[in-house]
Amino acid sequence: MVDQEPLRLLVADDHEMVLDIFAMYLSRSAGMEVTTARSLDEAMAMIQSAGPYDVVALDMGMPGMNGLAGLRQAVQHNGGKPVAIITGNPVARMVDEILAAGAAGILVKSMSARSLANAIRFMHSGERYLPLELVRAASLTTASGGAGPLTDKEMAVVAGLVAGRQNKEIAMQLDLAEPTVKMHVTAICRKLGARNRTQAVVIARDMGLV
Numbered sequence: 001m002v003d004q005e006p007l008r009l010l011v012a013d014d015h016e017m018v019l020d021i022f023a024m025y026l027s028r029s030a031g032m033e034v035t036t037a038r039s040l041d042e043a044m045a046m047i048q049s050a051g052p053y054d055v056v057a058l059d060m061g062m063p064g065m066n067g068l069a070g071l072r073q074a075v076q077h078n079g080g081k082p083v084a085i086i087t088g089n090p091v092a093r094m095v096d097e098i099l100a101a102g103a104a105g106i107l108v109k110s111m112s113a114r115s116l117a118n119a120i121r122f123m124h125s126g127e128r129y130l131p132l133e134l135v136r137a138a139s140l141t142t143a144s145g146g147a148g149p150l151t152d153k154e155m156a157v158v159a160g161l162v163a164g165r166q167n168k169e170i171a172m173q174l175d176l177a178e179p180t181v182k183m184h185v186t187a188i189c190r191k192l193g194a195r196n197r198t199q200a201v202v203i204a205r206d207m208g209l210v
Contacts, residue, residue, distance in 0.1 A: 006033040007124055010051070012043035013059035013086060018109060022057075022116070030117035040064030044077065052079030055120050057107055060087040060206050068101040075102035082123040089199075089206060095130065105129030150191060157184040158204050161197055 009032045011022045019036045026032040035050070037043040041064050047053065056078050064070055074083045082104030087094070098106060104123040107116060108131050119129045150158065153174070160170035167185065171178040185197055194200035 006031050007121070008033045008035070008054045009120060010035045010037065010043060010046055010053040010056045011086075012037040012040065012057070012062060014038050014062040015059070018059070018086075021113070025113040026117055026120070029113070030120075032117070032120070038062070040070040040073070044073065047074065047077050051077070052081045054081055055104070055124050056081070056083040057086050057120070058083065060085050068097060071098070071101050071103055082126075084120075084123055084129070087206060089202060094206075099128065103128075106131065150188065154184050154188050154191075157181060158188060158200070161185070161188075161201050162204065 009026060011019060011026075011034060013019050013022075013036075016038075019038070023034045023036055027034045035046060035053070037046055039062055040058065043056070043058060047056065056074055058065065058071060058074055071083065071085060083102065084105045084107050085098050085103050086107045086109060088109040095106065105119060105128050107119055107129075111119070111131065122129045153176075156174055157170055160173060165173070167178050167181045170176075171181045174181070176184075185200075188194070189196065189200050192200050192203045194203050
């Protein structure tokens with residue numbers, strides 16, 4: 001009987017600790033052949049030279065990703081094999097956009113190593129993987145109707161937040177009353193699933209909104 005070849009996995013993340021954990025566990029305990037990269041450009045070079053890989057996992061916020069553009073590029077070049085997104089700060093609103101861009105699933109950096117291995121095998125089998133907490137959050141959002149796409153005005157306020165401006169400065173720039181800006185910030189946090197304006201900025205960057 002011929003031994004089955006190990007699953008070939010490419011993990012790209014600019015955090016060395018994440019790469020080390022992925023590579024160490026998945027190669028030793030899960031029997032996968034793990035290749036690592038630290039940027040989208042490096043990952044794309046590896047796909048072109050040694051791919052396609054059985055599964056590719058890309059960090060949402062690493063250099064070169066440019067929101068979901070990097071995901072689409074990897075999906076296009078990995079020969080129809082699954083490409084997943086890695087994120088440390090998942091929100092329900094991201095799910096539809098990531099899946100619509102062609103992702104095979106979403107991997108959360110806080111998940112256990114065993115769950116990670118199972119998720120990768122699940123995607124390799126042709127299924128889409130979402131962490132249970134994201135599925136529940138997306139269901140609650142849909143049921144409540146509380147989160148929709150950001151309006152043009154809210155996007156302009158997000159740009160101000162990313163630039164580090166205070167509400168008063170954003171109000172002057174957009175010719176709005178300061179209480180109106182505060183109202184927009186509250187709506188933005190609700191729609192993005194953020195606890196405060198700082199986290200809203202991080203999520204907006206991760207989602208490629210700015």
